[in-house]
Amino acid sequence: MLLGVSVGLVIGVIPGLGGIAGLSLLMPFLYGMDEIAALAMLIGLVAVIPTSDTFSSVLMGIPGSSASQATVLDGFPLARQGQAARALSAAFISSMAGGIFGAVVLTGFVVIARPIILSFASAELFMLALFGLSMVAVLAGRSLAKGLAACCIGLIIGSIGGAPATGEFRMIFGSEYLYDGIPLVIVGLGFFAIPEIADLLRKNSAIASGNALGSGWFDGLRDWWHNIWLSARCAGLGCIIGAIPGLGGSVVDWIAYGHAVQTVKKDPQFGKGDIRGVIAPESANNAMQGGALLPTMLFGIPGSGAMAVFLGGMVLLGIQPGPSMVGADLNITYSVIWSLALANVMGAGICLALAIPISKLTQIPFQRLAPFMIVLICFAAFQATRSLADLVALLSLGVLGVLMKRFGWPRPALLIGYVLAPQAETYFYQALQFNGWSFLGRPGVIVIGLMTVASVVFGLRNRVDEHGHVVPNEDDAPDVPTFKAHLPQIGFAVAMAGLMALALIDSLEHDFLGKIFPLSVSIIGLVMLAVLIPQLARGKPGHHAHFDAELTGDHVGQAGIGNLWGGLAWIAGLVGLTALVGFYAALLIFFPIFLIQRAKAGPIAVAVMTAGAAGFILVLAWALSLNFPSGVLQDVLDLPWPFR
Numbered sequence: 085m086l087l088g089v090s091v092g093l094v095i096g097v098i099p100g101l102g103g104i105a106g107l108s109l110l111m112p113f114l115y116g117m118d119e120i121a122a123l124a125m126l127i128g129l130v131a132v133i134p135t136s137d138t139f140s141s142v143l144m145g146i147p148g149s150s151a152s153q154a155t156v157l158d159g160f161p162l163a164r165q166g167q168a169a170r171a172l173s174a175a176f177i178s179s180m181a182g183g184i185f186g187a188v189v190l191t192g193f194v195v196i197a198r199p200i201i202l203s204f205a206s207a208e209l210f211m212l213a214l215f216g217l218s219m220v221a222v223l224a225g226r227s228l229a230k231g232l233a234a235c236c237i238g239l240i241i242g243s244i245g246g247a248p249a250t251g252e253f254r255m256i257f258g259s260e261y262l263y264d265g266i267p268l269v270i271v272g273l274g275f276f277a278i279p280e281i282a283d284l285l286r287k288n289s290a291i292a293s294g295n296a297l298g299s300g301w302f303d304g305l306r307d308w309w310h311n312i313w314l315s316a317r318c319a320g321l322g323c324i325i326g327a328i329p330g331l332g333g334s335v336v337d338w339i340a341y342g343h344a345v346q347t348v349k350k351d352p353q354f355g356k357g358d359i360r361g362v363i364a365p366e367s368a369n370n371a372m373q374g375g376a377l378l379p380t381m382l383f384g385i386p387g388s389g390a391m392a393v394f395l396g397g398m399v400l401l402g403i404q405p406g407p408s409m410v411g412a413d414l415n416i417t418y419s420v421i422w423s424l425a426l427a428n429v430m431g432a433g434i435c436l437a438l439a440i441p442i443s444k445l446t447q448i449p450f451q452r453l454a455p456f457m458i459v460l461i462c463f464a465a466f467q468a469t470r471s472l473a474d475l476v477a478l479l480s481l482g483v484l485g486v487l488m489k490r491f492g493w494p495r496p497a498l499l500i501g502y503v504l505a506p507q508a509e510t511y512f513y514q515a516l517q518f519n520g521w522s523f524l525g526r527p528g529v530i531v532i533g534l535m536t537v538a539s540v541v542f543g544l545r546n547r548v549d550e551h552g553h554v555v556p557n558e559d560d561a562p563d564v565p566t567f568k569a570h571l572p573q574i575g576f577a578v579a580m581a582g583l584m585a586l587a588l589i590d591s592l593e594h595d596f597l598g599k600i601f602p603l604s605v606s607i608i609g610l611v612m613l614a615v616l617i618p619q620l621a622r623g624k625p626g627h628h629a630h631f632d633a634e635l636t637g638d639h640v641g642q643a644g645i646g647n648l649w650g651g652l653a654w655i656a657g658l659v660g661l662t663a664l665v666g667f668y669a670a671l672l673i674f675f676p677i678f679l680i681q682r683a684k685a686g687p688i689a690v691a692v693m694t695a696g697a698a699g700f701i702l703v704l705a706w707a708l709s710l711n712f713p714s715g716v717l718q719d720v721l722d723l724p725w726p727f728r
Contacts, residue, residue: 085423088128089431095129096136107394119401120419126397127423132431134369135179139435142171142362144457145280147272152369153499154341156276158354158361165357172439173304174359175366176432178315181308182367183428185319186326186374190421194378194409207523210511211532212325213504216339218539220501225494226561227629228544229616233580234488236609238498240587240602241266242505249513249597255590259473266477267468271502273461274481279489281457282482282651284450285682307359314344314360315367322368326375338500340368346542374424381409381417451683455675456697458655463701466667466713475659475713482652490648491573492631509601562636565625573632574620577613584609654678666715671698 091110107129114122134152141152142159155175162171204212217235224231244255245265256262308315318340325336344364345354354361380391381398382405398405409417465478488495515523523529564570588606591599619629634648661670675694679685685693705712 085124085128085427085430088125088130089132089427089434092129092132093136093431093434096133097139107397110397114397114400117401119403119416122397122401123403123416123420124423124427126394127420128427128430130373130391130394131183131370131424131427132435134366134373135176135183135428135431135435138172138175138179138366142175143168144277144453145284146277146457146461152337152365153272153276154337154365154496155362156280157341157496158356158358160280161355161357162359162362167303167357169439170303170307171359171362173302173436174307175304175362176435176439177305177308178363178366179370179435180428180432181312181315182319182322182370183373183432184425185316185367186323186371187421187425187428189320189323189371190374190377190424191418194382194417194421203528205518205526205528206511206514207519207526208528208532210508210515210523211529211536213508213511215532215536215539216504217500217508218536220497224497224544225492226631227492227616227619229612229619229629230492231494231497233577233609233612233616234493234495234498235501236605236612237580237583238501238503239505239508239605240584240609241271241498242502243509243602243605247594247598247601248506248510250595252594252598254594254598254602255587261469261471261473261477264469265506266481267474268503269468270465270474270477271481271499273465274478275485275488275495275499277457277461278478278482278652278655279485279495281454281461281655282486282648283489285454285651285654286646286648287450304359308363311360311363314347315363317347318343318364318367319371322371323375325368326372327378336368336372337365338496338503340364341496342539346539370428374421377420377424381405381420449683452679452685452693454651454654454682455678455693458658459671459674459697459701462655462658462662463667463704463710463712467710470711472663472713475662479652479656479659482655486648486652487576490633491576492633505601512601513597561626561628561630563625563627563630564632564635567621569632569635570620570630572634573630574617577617577620581610581613581617584613654682662713662715664715664717666718667713668698668701669715669718671701 088110107126110126110129113125117125137147137152138155138159140146141155142163145156145160145163147153147156159171159175162168220231220235224235240255242265244262246253246263253263321340321343322336325339341354341361341364344360345352348354348358348360352358376391380395395405403413403416462475462478466472466474468474485495487493488498519526524533584606587602588610591603591606593599616629619627623629658670658674661673664670665673672694675697676690679690679693704710
């Protein structure tokens with residue numbers, strides 16, 4: 085277990101890799117191992133990744149994995165306020181509590197869960213996907229029209245590729261890369277990591293100002309204790325959602341975060357550095373692992389991508405998932421459950437021990453951290469499909485993410501739409517095929533539908549804006565009251581309307597079952613934009629729809645603020661070099677140029693940091709058997725690894 089936890093800690097800290105890469109790394113070592121020891125090693129890795137991925141989410145604003153994206157919204161602002169250790173310790177304690185809670189729930193429900201899980205048919209799963217989409221109500225930002233339009237854009241991006249019902253390829257526009265859709269890691273890093281890197285680079289400062297450690301880890305423990313019932317509720321949500329195949333870690337943290345925003349009444353500062361915005365998702369994403377083990381072990385149905393690899397490990401060990409796991413093999417089941425609990429305690433303890441030294445990273449000038457982060461993000465993004473198009477997609481979505489952040493469009497709403505699009509469409513199609521429209525009368529559908537309506541009503545009353553404040557009823561958006569100042573906002577909204585129109589035109593070319601989902605979404609998106617664009621053009625000063633961080637942001641008027649596009653230009657430079665000479669050679673060129681030109685580093689520092697980065701990436705690629713993107717010159721010159 086300690087071996088699994090140690091590997092999981094390293095994998096979790098590196099953005100974009102996650103449980104699938106880690107479990108795949110351990111698979112070759114399973115042969116000949118005792119089955120209980122082997123399962124303990126796998127569970128150790130699975131349990132600790134949602135804990136250790138918090139480091140990059142809090143310290144650098146980069147989601148460590150799909151299960152830690154919501155943590156960025158409040159964890160990163162806390163780090164920038166010099167409270168990194170507080171945020172990290174609260175996250176680790178919440179993760180440990182959530183993991184133990186998940187193990188306890190598994191212990192109690194492992195026998196009675198079978199009939200409950202089997203009662204969820206496609207109709208109920210479709211309603212659960214809608215329930216996940218209802219979180220957009222609370223994360224819709226200052227302008228409801230922007231929030232719903234952003235969600236529709238996410239749904240459109242999520243429906244690129246093959247239609248579940250007919251197999252037709254939608255919105256591929258002649259690109260082979262789009263046949264399988266855009267991978268989650270590309271979307272997460274493009275919309276969340278790249279805008280933060282671009283923002284930090286232009287400010288020429290460290291991530292945190294003042295004392296990076298703040299009040300230390302004990303404050304985080306006290307914060308968790310004061311919010312223990314929030315942690316327990318979110319852990320319960322995590323267990324339930326984890327047990328539903330098809331939802332899993334990509335959405336559980338957003339549902340938990342939305343629940344926190346909806347229920348917290350005392351001085352909410354969500355999005356600005358509210359510790360409860362860290363406790364809620366971190367409690368849920370570790371408990372989710374316990375829930376995901378239920379369908380994996382009892383039915384052989386993986387509750388998440390990582391659980392699919394874990395299922396393969398069980399088969400390699402000669403363990404057959406199914407009813408025997410609550411019969412003849414019940415001892416194995418409980419060994420797995422309590423390995424999960426112990427691994428969470430072990431992982432949280434190790435992470436707490438490392439929290440203080442690692443949080444000191446936030447004191448390093450960001451110009452010296454940036455090249456490492458840019459290289460890591462590009463390397464992680466390339467592993468999605470092993471195509472150079474991964475990097476092009478990352479850069480394109482990064483541009484869209486920067487503009488959305490500038491104009492106050494809620495990126496979490498887009499991400500929820502993207503994650504839930506495949507499940508929502510698949511389950512809707514299956515429910516119609518199996519039951520017709522009568523599926524709407526099923527008791528489970530009605531109950532989940534009422535929960536969804538309540539969530540929407542509750543969420544609309546507690547929306548948070550781009551600054552993390554609850555949206556007031558009156559118009560008071562920071563604004564510059566001239567039409568000319570609003571032109572960039574209007575132009576961006578018109579461009580998004582063009583994207584929706586393209587999706588609508590493309591959908592009309594397909595059969596009914598292939599077009600109904602993107603057609604419906606694009607029509608709703610166009611309606612929202614038809615509401616938004618007049619608000620931007622004719623709305624009075626301070627209207628909710630008006631927001632442009634380049635005119636009213638905290639950095640406006642401050643000395644030493646760089647250009648909005650400077651950070652993106654450096655990332656584009658690395659992508660361009662990669663296309664020409666390959667990733668590894670591009671790294672060796674990019675690092676010295678960046679450190680000399682941007683960080684003003686001396687020759688010794690440049691040499692040491694370049695060698696360190698090159699060595700680390702080389703070891704990482706060798707250990708995980710990962711490929712480097714190749715370039716035109718590599719193919720012509722037929723260079724050996726690692727230069728290809």
